Amino acid sequence: MEAVAKLRNYPTSPRKMRLLADEIRGMHVEKALALLEHHPQHSSTPLHKLLWSAVKNWEQKNEGQSAADAALVVKTVFVDGGRTLKRMRPAPQGRGYRVRKRSNHVTIIVDQKVSEPAKAVRPKVKNQPAEN
Numbered sequence: 001m002e003a004v005a006k007l008r009n010y011p012t013s014p015r016k017m018r019l020l021a022d023e024i025r026g027m028h029v030e031k032a033l034a035l036l037e038h039h040p041q042h043s044s045t046p047l048h049k050l051l052w053s054a055v056k057n058w059e060q061k062n063e064g065q066s067a068a069d070a071a072l073v074v075k076t077v078f079v080d081g082g083r084t085l086k087r088m089r090p091a092p093q094g095r096g097y098r099v100r101k102r103s104n105h106v107t108i109i110v111d112q113k114v115s116e117p118a119k120a121v122r123p124k125v126k127n128q129p130a131e132n
Contacts, residue, residue, distance in 0.1 A: 002075060002111035003058035007050045012043045014081045014104040020047050021077045021106065029055055029072040029110060047106065054110045075111040079104050 010017070020043055024032040029051065036048035051074070055067045062070070082103035088096040 001061050002109050005050050005054035005108050007106040009082045009103045011103045013102040014079050017043050017079045017104050021079050024074050025077050027074050054108045071113045072110045073113045076109045079106050
């Protein structure tokens, strides 16, 4: 059973947050937590906390199971744009330049790694000549 954690209105541009989200997508949770803990980018701290929250949510949903034993995987992670605060900055000759302070929403879904069943291979049938 999957578990979800959401971070809303975090004051960083979505583009910067997506760089980290793309790195951890599909990773094992332990490896992703280690990567985020030591990553130099400033948005790795809230992403680390969010992933940890998703793991704890999974443990609450699946009582009696430990996340360490379950081999959890970051199933999906996506970053959407949040609200944008618009501010004015003084510019030459009495003008004003618009400054857009962006924010984002992050959603992480973790789940157990399930092994996919092997697909049955069908034998190829050769084209038979048409009878006239």
